[in-house]
Amino acid sequence: MKRFIYSFIISIASINAYSQTLTDGLLMPKKDLCVGFLYTHDQWENYWEGGLKRDNQNIGTITTQSMTFVANYGLSNKLNIIAMLPYVKTQSSSGTLAGMKDVQDLSVAAKYRILAKDFAASGFRAFAIGSFSTPLTNYTPDFLPLSIGLASTNLSGRLTANYHLNQGWYVNTSGAYTWRSNVKIDRPSYFSDGQLYFSDQVKMYDTFDFVINTGYYKNGLQADLYYSQQNTLGGGDIRRQDMPFVSNRMNFSKVGALLMYYLPKPKNLAVRASFSYTIAGRNVGQSTTVMGGLLYTLHFSKTNNVPNP
């Protein structure tokens, strides 16, 4: 039986470089290392200027592509360490603004199983996840919607609960609170949320996100449907015909689907693909996101068949 994770739901969401991860109910076994590359293609034409949905010919369609290196290591059967690093490239289809590209934020997370309860034909798991992310390059967050990210250093605390039937069906939910550091921009003043700030420091309000998903996972196959939502707990709206700003109150809800399959050959290689669509938002683009990638698992332990966590 294959052991793998399905925790990498990377989404460079609309104008927010938002990476959602660690929301599932599984762990890598001890001394297993899973590495891979995921390619993400995110595109939007309509966006929400505050509550007003519109398009803008001066940007046309914004396309954000990223290639993310991911790694997950089973420090024990209860604790995984997860790292991600994307390279991001943005471009607009219309207007004159230059696209941007660079290495974005490094994320490192620890995922710990705090509860495991098995019944006759099912099981329940709960996890606590702490994650940290910080920009690895000095990219500017003050060129939205073409900035590659928001450049804040973040700490997240997440709780995940998972209930699964032994025949493979599961339901899962996860929620996180993210503390975000202030960011520095290149100009000495900015107008935001009804106020002129004589500072190059921008306060980034914290965010809360949650995901609910359900699916099937057995024998190297995973199929998953999810709903996710992220809210920024403060910040101003994009004003009428203004540019977006790094500390805008960016909210969005998405629905998505994910498929992953461990190929019969070569052994330990998994393909992974996902799709998501933004169904509602505020100060973000209405993204359609597709992702595809390959993950390879290395077993460093002699005893390969660790029970499913």
Place this chain on the structure above:
Amino acid sequence: MRTKFYIPILVTFLALILLPIRCKDIDFTEKLTPQTPLSIDANAGTWKPIVLTSNNQISVAVPTDVTSDTYKAELASIKDLQSKLTSAQRKAIEYWSGGGILRWNQIFRELVARYNLPPAPNADGSYPAPDAENPFSDPQFPFSNPPYAARAYSYVSAAQYDALKAAWFYKYQYNRSAPYKVDNTIQALMPQTDLPAYPSEEAVMSGAASDMLKALFPAALEEITRKAGEQRNAALWAGKATASDIAAGLALGKAVAALFIARAGNDGMKNAIGNKAQWDALKLNATSRGDVAWISLDLPSRPPMLPFFSNVKAWMMTPKNIVDVRPAAPPLATSSEMANEAAEVKYYSDNLTRERIAIVHKWADGVGTYTPPGHWNDIAAEYIRDARYSEVRAARAFALLNVALHDAAVACWDTKYFYFNLRPTQLDPSIKTGTGIPNFPSYVSGHSSFSASAANVLSYLFPGSAAEFSAMAEEAAMSRLYGAIHFRKDCMVGLDLGKRVGDYTVTFATSDGAN
């Protein structure tokens, strides 16, 4: 074995607890602490006015004597107010102690940033025009773009400056002391000076600024009125002015503002937008020279920004002066010189390094900001604060700066629309930009013109920092090339134009009696 697993968990959760404790709130106001001016400029009543014919053009009635019952009742009222000051009132006193002129300058920079948003297009691709009679609608009125802002800053600054010189004139004519000097049981809650209190300079400033601002930013009436009232109250609560000092000051400030508002009504701004037929006719300005006419790169195509701002009255320059300083024509779009210029812009477009992005964004001052003239006010504010000027001298500094910036706007717009030439991206659509392309012709650069005129005036006021101002102006100019929205020639000639415009203001300043 078990404990080892807990270490990363423990570290992460400790970090999660510690991060929020770190203070996230930022201090976003410019630091202005109460301070006593180095000089009270007792002779400011003799300095040359800008619009007033003389500093006593508007009469101010003789105040009641400090021994009168009326005045004593006013003092008693201050004592009563001071005995029950709330913390909000004390905060207001502290806020306005930072300097009335400096505070008003912050307030109008904020207003400019708030209203600096172009109208959004209609569904059919046309654009609605901001309507002064309907300022709260979408689009809001005004659209305080750079020329509008330059003019607004200049009117408010010049009105305050002329009003304060008039106030100084009467202060020394009547010599009625401040309440805290007359009655030593009245506390001085603002820094004490020997400046006579009648008419109150806070009231003069508030009256001149608020009436002028209400004319320029009618939708912000409530906020402007509240700030103005707060400034007058702060002077009263601080023991600096009595009710009659304030009433006389307010009347004087408003009377001076009325003269400036009358000037503004006839300065040509009404006709600065023009109409479709006039916009179409502008193309001839380029094609008649054999050049390629500018087209709007906004999508959908937007009417040019204030094409007839060149006809708006300048402060220190006559219409003939404006024509005299107009630079020679730019190279034709088809010339090899222009091909070289475009190639250089293309280089910067293709090589938008992080260092250059920082410079581009530092000076961009585009949509939603206080504009380049506001940026130069921001820069000047620190020097003016640190110089510990009296209110009237601070007003002079901002007035000189802003009349020069306004005149630079007029001269620059005159050049832009006289030649009506194209932006680099119009010549070579593969040129992508590091900031938005402003919606007007390229030659000469507005940023360069504004910055050089400001640097010229500030170098006159603060000669010890002249090199800094020049360096800033050059950086601001080059930021437009780095951002690939201007040719080098636009920037270089713009700097030269701005410098020459600034000379007119400096000439005025050298003989205004304030030196």
